[in-house]
Amino acid sequence: MEIPYKVEYAYPPFTEETPGDSTECPSAWKHLPYLALPDGSHNFDEDTAYFHLPSLQDSSETIYGISCYRQIPLEKIINRTPDMTRSTIQKSVCVLSTLPLYGHIQVKMSLITHAYFEEGDFSKISLLHDTYHHLNSCLSSIDNISTSPHLFVGLSAVELVTRFRHKVLLLFKLMLLESKVLFFYSPVRPLCSTILTLLSLHPGLIENGLNKSVNINPTQVSIEAEDKVIASDEKPIPENNVENSVCEKFNEIIDDDTIQNNSFVSNIPRDPSMDSLNEAAMQYNMISIAQINSEDCGVPMSIFDNGNLCQPYSCLSYMDILTNPNVRGYVIGASNILFKQKKNLADVIVEIDEGKVEIENMELRRHLHLTTEDLRFADYLVRHVVQPDKEDVFLDGVGWEGGDEWIRAQFKAYLLSLLRTSLLNDGDPELNHFNPAFITAWQQTKNYQIWLNREHQAIMALEPCHPFAGQLSVADMKLRISHTMQSSRSGRKLNQAVQNTSRAVASTGKVVGGAISQARGAVTNWWSNLTTTQDLEDEKNTPVVQDI
Known part of the structure; x- marks a missing residue:
């Protein structure tokens, strides 16, 4: 691609009716050239963008775009054309896939793009043909994307927790509220990866929850009663049932090691034997919950559908879609400063570079307040991920405890506990552990209403409580002060x-x-x-x- 942005070649043609030599984008894909060649791309020698497009066969379905961009000096081009008037040439090689295997495709395409540019002759399109057939062969061999080892390639949950620390839980809960969220960063690849990594913390969302993420056509959601309560035969589990409880085994607080950098907080003596006991019980509880089949609990949540969009990278021209009256909310990534300057475009702005979350709406701030129990969970994550004595960088993120899979298992356990507790009657004290303001706001969203009317019987086996519920201690004061100081x-x-x-x-x-x-x-x-x-x-x- 080159300025003005246009598609120079497409294989195979966009539609069966499209002439073989035509490169005109279908109207539904008019933003494709600008999504594939990111804003500010001239500042980088190479970059990658992930984006979503509506399917041409069914506009409610999602096509996943992976674009590898490079720029090279003009003198390296063998067959120059008259329109090559600049000192550098900028082009992207883009793959449009029906499977959300972003990182897996990116790894393969980065090698192809490098070879294509090194040859210096863009008229040789045979390499693109071979790449298309090779990718189809590789992707068609995947029987079940949910169990594919390629699903989370390039999506490091360890890096996400390290960057945002306790705020990663706030962002996790924010996704459930269907607000207008803008992630800002440049270059584009880490921007897109941050968004997708956050979504990967929601069980099943990447593989099965983005297939309608660009659907802006409102559909009637079948909700018999938005304030529907649990059927009478779904009796809550007695709170004194110790054998089934996943909360009562943990009654003490794990102290906070992460706030030692705050010089005004004094070190409080700890009993190592008690820490070890609580830690073992805590890990057992979380792993037990995470082993439950999430599909039997009605998960993944239908967060992105019915006008709530997900666009890992958004170009400037995409604003006309974001302002469509049928768009209720979105999670988007942008590298253009104009997105931040656009008034009322976002309820929340996430500055990835600084790990900062800006929330202007006071009501939304109240919904996203992290309770003491939430802070314990966040601290538990951070302490297991950020380990100062971890010296072998080659093993980072691949081990179980504190690794990517472990982190996703913890958030799965948290979400299932949250869902189970949300079924309690209003005013139940267990709701306070998750922030009742958050639960009330969440219960009014489309994704919660859809889940409520979906089969989720397996979740009733869980005790309705926060997995980090327990008696207050001085350690909680340290957590709260640390949270306030950092936020x-x-x-x-x-x-x-x-x-x-x-x-x-x-x-x-x-x-x-x-x-x-x-x-x-x-x-x-x-x-x-x-x-x-x-x-x-x-x-x-x-x-x-x-x-x-």
Whole structure:
């Protein structure tokens, strides 16, 4: 492709009716050239974009695009054409697939693209023909995509948790609320990979939950009663049933190792033997839940359908689709700053480079407030993934505990526990462990309504509770303070003030009065805001988050 963006060659033709020498995109694929050649691509020698298109046979179905981009100097081109007037040539080799094997296809296509460009003769299209037949042969040999080892190639859950830490749980829950979410980063490949990795934490979503992710035609969802409750024969499991409980085995809190970098938090003595006991019970509980067949529990959730879109990479021209009145929400990735500047385009902006989540809507902040139990779960993840004494980088992400599969198993267990608990009656104290404001908002979404009317009998075998429910401890205070320090604007200011004071002491050998005043003022203001917020929470009996 070249500027102006256009398709130069397509094999086979887009449709059976399309003439063999025609490269005009069907109207449903008018954004294809701009999706395949990302905004700002001239800043990089190579990149990869993942995107979705509607099927030409059934517009509600998804076609998965994998585009490998490269640019090379003009002098390396053997057969130059008159329109090659720039010093560098930018082109993409794009594959449109019916299977969401993004990373697997990308690995193969990156090699093909490299060879194609190194030859320097773009008139030789035989390589593209051979690639098409080879890919078809490889992909057709996959019997079950859900069990394919190629499904999550390039989607590192370890990297995701390392970058976002406790906020990865917030993002996980955000996906269920069908909001308008913008992920921002450049280059495009890590942008797309971050989004798809997050979605891979939802069991079955990558392989079976994106097939309608660009469907903007509203369809009537068969919901007999949106406020439907559990049928009378689905009796809740008694809370005193110790044998079936996956919560009562864990009554203590695992201390937080990750907040030791916050210099204002003192180290609290720990009993290693008790930690080991709790850790073993915790792992047993989570693994037991994760072994349940998710399909028997009505999972994957139908998050992307009926006007809730998923577009790992979005070009600027795609905005006309995002503003379509039939679009209820979306999860999109963008590298163009204009997406961030567009007013009311997104409810949430995720800055991947900084690991920052910006939520402007106060109501949505309240829904995404992480409870104490949520923070324990997030801390449990981070401590097992971020291991300072892990020296063998060649084994990162491939082991079980703390690896990619382990992380996905933990989130599967969390989701199943969340679904089971959501079936309790309003006002049940177990709902507080997941944030009742979140559950109420989630129960109003399409994906929850669809799940509620879907067969999910197997989930009734679970105890309705948070897997990290337990007695409050001093460790929970450390978790909450750490969460606030890392997430809120006021907390970040306080942390910066403390760091400034430490630097002043180190450089002068004595405490600088200005730095002490700055730190004291920051602490006073931060603690005042924290306690004021807590008072408001007590009055409203609902959690409120000032900043995320």
